[in-house]
Amino acid sequence: MKTLFLALSLSLATTTALAAGSHDHQHHTTAAIGEPGQGKPISSTVAVVMSDNMRFEPAQIKVKAGETIRFAVKNTGKLQHEFTLGSQSDLLQHYEMMKKFPNMQHEEPNTLSLAGGTEGELLWHFNQSGEVHFACLFPSHFQAGMKGKIHVQR
């Protein structure tokens, strides 16, 4: 299943890139959200809590363009939750895939999936100003409003 997902997500990414390239109004590409922060000096740590009330705390985060953020994420619930970064269209596309493959496991650098009662970290480098979204893409969680926004300031 893991391999299948990777293959699907690669082909989706390629399709998105091709589609975006053929239009002038391209504004939501994966590149726009930044890149994995591994190996870069960390500008600051942001603590994020995920819980079974289907919320992130905080749900609104402010960072500055050029910063590499260490997200220290804690799942205080009993259920599995995930912290996935993306543009709104990335997340919606991914969510559609989660509905088809609900047991999908992710190991991409923009996702941190945590079992109940565990914690972990995700390093992300924000390279341009704008908005980056995050969500837990388990279908019932996403529908319940388990999402938030990172405001990347100039």
Ligand SMILES: [Cu+2]
């Ligand atoms: Cu969740």
